[in-house]
Amino acid sequence: MAKLAKHEELRQRLLAEMTDAPPHTPLPTEREIATEHGVSRNTVRQALDALEQAGGVYRVQGAGTFVAPAVVSKSLALTSFSEDMRAREMEPGARLLTAGTVRAGRRIGDFLDLDPKAEVFRIGRLRLADGAPMCLETVHLPTARVPGLAEADLDGSLYQLLSERYGLEIVTAEQVVRAVDLGETESTLLEVPVGASGLHVQRVGLDRRERPVEATTTLYRADRYDIRFAVRRTPAS
Amino acid sequence: MAKLAKHEELRQRLLAEMTDAPPHTPLPTEREIATEHGVSRNTVRQALDALEQAGGVYRVQGAGTFVAPAVVSKSLALTSFSEDMRAREMEPGARLLTAGTVRAGRRIGDFLDLDPKAEVFRIGRLRLADGAPMCLETVHLPTARVPGLAEADLDGSLYQLLSERYGLEIVTAEQVVRAVDLGETESTLLEVPVGASGLHVQRVGLDRRERPVEATTTLYRADRYDIRFAVRRTPAS
DNA sequence: TTGAGAGATTGGTACTGTCCAATACGACAC
DNA sequence: GTGTCGTATTGGACAGTACCAATCTCTCAA
Numbered sequence: 001m002a003k004l005a006k007h008e009e010l011r012q013r014l015l016a017e018m019t020d021a022p023p024h025t026p027l028p029t030e031r032e033i034a035t036e037h038g039v040s041r042n043t044v045r046q047a048l049d050a051l052e053q054a055g056g057v058y059r060v061q062g063a064g065t066f067v068a069p070a071v072v073s074k075s076l077a078l079t080s081f082s083e084d085m086r087a088r089e090m091e092p093g094a095r096l097l098t099a100g101t102v103r104a105g106r107r108i109g110d111f112l113d114l115d116p117k118a119e120v121f122r123i124g125r126l127r128l129a130d131g132a133p134m135c136l137e138t139v140h141l142p143t144a145r146v147p148g149l150a151e152a153d154l155d156g157s158l159y160q161l162l163s164e165r166y167g168l169e170i171v172t173a174e175q176v177v178r179a180v181d182l183g184e185t186e187s188t189l190l191e192v193p194v195g196a197s198g199l200h201v202q203r204v205g206l207d208r209r210e211r212p213v214e215a216t217t218t219l220y221r222a223d224r225y226d227i228r229f230a231v232r233r234t235p236a237s
Numbered sequence: 238m239a240k241l242a243k244h245e246e247l248r249q250r251l252l253a254e255m256t257d258a259p260p261h262t263p264l265p266t267e268r269e270i271a272t273e274h275g276v277s278r279n280t281v282r283q284a285l286d287a288l289e290q291a292g293g294v295y296r297v298q299g300a301g302t303f304v305a306p307a308v309v310s311k312s313l314a315l316t317s318f319s320e321d322m323r324a325r326e327m328e329p330g331a332r333l334l335t336a337g338t339v340r341a342g343r344r345i346g347d348f349l350d351l352d353p354k355a356e357v358f359r360i361g362r363l364r365l366a367d368g369a370p371m372c373l374e375t376v377h378l379p380t381a382r383v384p385g386l387a388e389a390d391l392d393g394s395l396y397q398l399l400s401e402r403y404g405l406e407i408v409t410a411e412q413v414v415r416a417v418d419l420g421e422t423e424s425t426l427l428e429v430p431v432g433a434s435g436l437h438v439q440r441v442g443l444d445r446r447e448r449p450v451e452a453t454t455t456l457y458r459a460d461r462y463d464i465r466f467a468v469r470r471t472p473a474s
Numbered sequence: 475t476t477g478a479g480a481g482a483t484t485g486g487t488a489c490t491g492t493c494c495a496a497t498a499c500g501a502c503a504c
Numbered sequence: 505g506t507g508t509c510g511t512a513t514t515g516g517a518c519a520g521t522a523c524c525a526a527t528c529t530c531t532c533a534a
Contacts, residue, residue, distance in 0.1 A: 005487065023447075029514060040489045045515085053290075054471065055409075058447045061515045062497030068447045078468040172292075174467050179416035179436040179459035197434030197459075199416040210260075210295045210305045222416035222434075229466070230411050231315040234291065242517065266484060277519045282485090298485045299527030 006039055007046035013037070014047060015056060023069030027057065030065070055230050076229030078173050080159040081137065081218075085129050093128035094155050097136075097189075101143055101150075108140045111204045111215040119143040121150070123158070126189055133190045135220040145213070168213050170205035177201050177227060182219070190221050197222045243276055244283035250274070251284060252293060260306030264294065267302070292467050313466030315410050317396040318374065318455075322366050330365035331392050334373075334426075338380055338387075345377045348441045348452040356380040358387070360395070363426055370427045372457040382450070405450050407442040414438050414464060419456070427458050434459045 004012075014027070027033070030048070034041040048065060051057045059065045085092035102122050109116040123139045139158060141149065146166055153161075162168040178200040187194045198219045205214035241249075251264070264270070267285070271278040285302060288294045296302045322329035339359050346353040360376045376395060378386065383403055390398075399405040415437040424431045435456050442451035 007487075031514080042490090043488060046487085048515095058445070059515065060446060060497075061495065062513075064497095064514060066446075076466075076468050077471040171470050172467060175465070177414060177436070177464040178462075179434040179457075181434050181459075195432060197416040197418050199414070208295070209297060209303075220416075222418075225415075227414040228412065229313075230409060231313050233408050234314040244517075268484085279520085280518060283517085285485095296485065297527075298525065299483075301484060301527095 007043045007050070010037055010039060010043065011047040011050050014051060018056065018067050021067050023067055025067050027065040027067070076227075078170070080157055081127050081135075082157045085134070088129075090129040090134075091131070093131065095126040095128065096123070096155065097126055098122065098124040099150065104140070108215050111202075112140065112142055112212045114142060121146060129224070132224075133221065134224055135218050136186060136189060137219075138217045140215040141213070162214070169207055170213055171208045172206045172210065173203050174206070175201055175203045179222075180219070186219060190219070192221055192223070199225055199227070201227075244280045244287070247274055247276060247280065248284040248287050251288060255293065255304045258304050260304060262304050264302040264304070313464075315407070317394055318364050318372075319394045322371070325366075327366040327371075328368070330368065332363040332365065333360070333392065334363055335359065335361040336387065341377070345452050348439075349377065349379055349449045351379060358383060366461070369461075370458065371461055372455050373423060373426060374456075375454045377452040378450070399451070406444055407450055408445045409443045409447065410440050411443070412438055412440045416459075417456070423456060427456070429458055429460070436462055436464070438464075 010033075014033070018025075018027070028036065030041050030044045033044045037044075048057065048059065052059060055068055055070075057065050058068050079087065082092040100122060101119050104112065104114045104116055104118045104120045106116050108114075108120060109118060112120065114120070121141045121143050123137075123141075125137045125139075126133055127135050127137050141162075145168065146162070149161075152165070159170060162170070180198050180200045182190065182192065182194070182196050182198045184194055186198065187196060190198070192198075199222055201216075201218045201220065203214075203216045203218070204212050205216070207213050247270075251270070255262075255264070265273065267278050267281045270281045274281075285294065285296065289296060292305055292307075294302050295305050316324065318331075319329040337359060338356050341349065341351045341353055341355045341357045343353050345351075345357060346355060349357065351357070358378045358380050360378075362374050362376075363370055364372050364374050378399075382405065383399070386398075389402070396407060399407070417435050417437045419427065419429065419431070419433050419435045421431055423435065424433060427435070429435075436459055438453075438455045438457065440451075440453045440455070441449050442453070444450050
């Protein structure tokens with residue numbers, strides 16, 4: 001269907017060839033890959049850049065390019081809850097708790113770049129993994145941008161719904177992660193003892209133009225969830 | 238001193254010009270930047286790639302390149318505790334708790350790719366920010382790679398010491414973040430009530446060749462610390 | 475006033491070619 | 505053996521060019 005760019009197709013091909021190679025296995029040289037796949041070396045480098053960014057390979061000048069060992073995690077990607085759970089080999093589910101229109105308020109208004117008195121659509125869901133509670137999720141969307149959402153089916157993937165029905169593509173998200181003590185209501189819903197700790201994630205989803213589209217607060221059970229990601233040294237300043 | 242690559246120098250120049258521009262301000266076109274700075278468009282794109290990756294700008298085909306609004310956070314970078322605190326405008330400090338050689342054990346051996354019976358140097362420190370406890374940090378280093386570390390001054394930046402004295406450059410790190418309930422000893426040291434929650438970060442530091450160099454467990458006070466980062470949609474598979 | 479369409483503008487993709495810098499390796503001297 | 509020094513190899517950096525695809529803008533007709 002979608003015509004892929006050469007560097008993207010090459011990236012996928014290289015990734016496929018790598019999957020069952022042991023760590024530190026050298027890839028062919030950039031020049032070899034180029035002639036072998038009939039593309040320019042620039043294109044090869046573009047594909048390798050992406051793989052390196054994703055943590056799939058590492059490069060050493062003068063030595064070569066090698067498949068990276070997976071120590072604990074793949075690089076962090078923006079995923080919906082459903083995708084996230086499936087990646088962890090659990091079956092995602094949802095139970096709708098609340099859905100309706102409310103005032104944005106200071107906090108959410110700030111996140112979504114709206115007036116505190118503006119209306120937002122709020123959806124509260126208990127998310128399940130393999131049938132058991134995993135987290136409490138509260139999504140806030142500007143009412144103006146999602147007319148008629150109240151009538152939609154809110155049991156499935158919200159990201160998919162936003163994309164297909166409203167053309168809202170969330171490309172980037174900014175997240176703040178904290179540890180919190182769970183309150184009474186939260187503990188009950190999550191089926192953990194009162195006073196247990198939880199992982200609190202505040203996320204603002206942004207579209208291609210970095211405009212805020214969605215603000216979500218998620219409260220994960222500490223005993224069932226962790227966040228894994230890789231970080232890199234970045235040049236000073 | 239260090240001769241910088243053109244794309245890196247350009248990146249810094251563009252970043253400097255952007256700092257006090259309001260969000261969504263358009264940058265000059267790539268072709269303009271190229272002629273203006275006397276470099277090829279390739280080089281400009283390389284510089285912009287880095288800025289985009291860091292969350293400083295966003296690009297829209299057909300429209301232009303714009304400075305990105307800082308919603309909550311800059312992109313996550315690999316930083317030492319000292320750098321991290323200074324970025325948060327707090328004064329970092331440390332109190333040495335324990336330092337010595339121990340057996341690696343299953344867990345640490347696994348992280349550092351060592352035999353469980355191999356020796357590692359372990360450093361336990363209470364880290365302070367503006368004089369008050371911020372986190373408990375336990376660093377594990379393969380003894381074989383850091384001879385004579387016991388005699389070194391462990392009050393300052395460990396990363397700096399590793400780099401300058403042993404040539405160990407930590408370029409990448411993989412992290413796992415969890416929420417935990419603090420135990421008695423931990424609460425006392427961190428000066429918070431027993432049973433309070435904490436943010437638990439397990440990190441494995443890797444060198445340029447993705448070889449594990451350091452394994453660190455950090456336990457942050459939940460009331461003083463959060464983790465902020467940006468995530469992007471990545472192409473499927 | 476509004477909508478549709480043509481054309482210019484801007485970032486995205488791709489190729490060719492050239493030189494540099496770090497690394498690896500083998501020859502050689504000791 | 506052991507270290508040293510050239511040389512080939514490999515990734516990194518740039519320049520220049522050409523064309524494509526998304527977007528914006530301006531014109532013109534209804």
